[in-house]
Amino acid sequence: MRIDVEQLAWMAGSTTIVSGIDLAVRSGETVGLVGPNGSGKSSLLRCVAGLRTPTRGTVRFDSEDIRGWSPRRVAQHLAFVEQASDADSDLRLGDVVALGRTPFRDRWRGLSRADRIVVEAAVERVELAGLEGRAWKTLSGGERQRAHLARALAQQPWAVLLDEPTNHLDVKHQLALLELLAETDQTVIVALHDLSMAARYCDRLAMLHSGTLVASGTPEEVLTPGRLRDVFGIDAEVGTDSLGNLAIAYRSPA
Ligand SMILES: Nc1ncnc2c1ncn2[C@@H]1O[C@H](COP(=O)(O)OP(=O)(O)OP(=O)(O)O)[C@@H](O)[C@H]1O
Numbered sequence: 001m002r003i004d005v006e007q008l009a010w011m012a013g014s015t016t017i018v019s020g021i022d023l024a025v026r027s028g029e030t031v032g033l034v035g036p037n038g039s040g041k042s043s044l045l046r047c048v049a050g051l052r053t054p055t056r057g058t059v060r061f062d063s064e065d066i067r068g069w070s071p072r073r074v075a076q077h078l079a080f081v082e083q084a085s086d087a088d089s090d091l092r093l094g095d096v097v098a099l100g101r102t103p104f105r106d107r108w109r110g111l112s113r114a115d116r117i118v119v120e121a122a123v124e125r126v127e128l129a130g131l132e133g134r135a136w137k138t139l140s141g142g143e144r145q146r147a148h149l150a151r152a153l154a155q156q157p158w159a160v161l162l163d164e165p166t167n168h169l170d171v172k173h174q175l176a177l178l179e180l181l182a183e184t185d186q187t188v189i190v191a192l193h194d195l196s197m198a199a200r201y202c203d204r205l206a207m208l209h210s211g212t213l214v215a216s217g218t219p220e221e222v223l224t225p226g227r228l229r230d231v232f233g234i235d236a237e238v239g240t241d242s243l244g245n246l247a248i249a250y251r252s253p254a
Pocket residue numbers: 012015017035036037038039040041042043044
């Protein structure tokens with residue numbers, strides 16, 4: 001599914017949080033959203049996910065303006081993995097993953113056999129098989145994060161938006177998640193703080209600064225020492241590591 005964001009702005013009260021955002025994401029593409037804390041990444045993702053109504057501009061899925069779409073209709077197209085919340089819940093891990101089938105279910109019916117197969121496959125895909133019966137509050141941060149990804153996979157969406165999906169994961173699971181996102185046919189927009197990981201796994205990067213899009217293009221085009229200095233306030237060298245991946249060497253702040 002193609003996603004087009006055109007001249008999008010969102011204000012909280014009288015404060016402009018993001019403005020003038022133009023972003024076209026082709027079907028199957030993985031786009032990394034990067035930018036400092038508070039630059040507007042989550043706010044933009046929430047607008048694209050239909051959770052916030054833009055103050056100006058449009059979000060289109062395959063050329064269709066989603067303004068006015070019901071949450072259920074949006075969820076039949078797109079899954080959103082928000083930053084992990086610590087919310088206490090009496091649910092079990094399997095129940096949380098099964099929520100991914102909600103947009104396709106009759107409200108009064110339980111999971112169908114086909115739904116159960118999809119849920120089971122999603123749990124296996126994130127290596128949580130065997131933990132379906134575990135109470136949510138007893139899971140580690142990384143297990144919860146992977147369960148949220150499984151919920152998104154169980155939704156079988158055309159597109160997936162993820163907000164910092166790796167912040168609780170060990171290195172192996174970070175690599176597994178980003179490889180999964182890079183390989184999938186689904187359209188992906190993922191907010192990431194780790195610029196090296198973003199460069200390695202995303203087809204393109206979009207960089208936000210103070211609520212505006214300041215650069216978009218290949219990781220090499222976007223992650224220049226000048227932008228790292230101007231946008232992130234860091235002194236860094238950009239090169240290539242021994243595996244041929246883009247590498248960023250950070251100098252200590254003066
Ligand atoms: N509902 C709101 N009311 C007022 N200000 C808000 C609201 N939502 C977000 N903001 C502000 O908008 C700015 C952008 O927030 P946002 O969460 O989108 O940034 P971010 O790039 O995702 O940040 P981080 O990297 O820290 O997660 C921040 O300064 C935040 O405090």
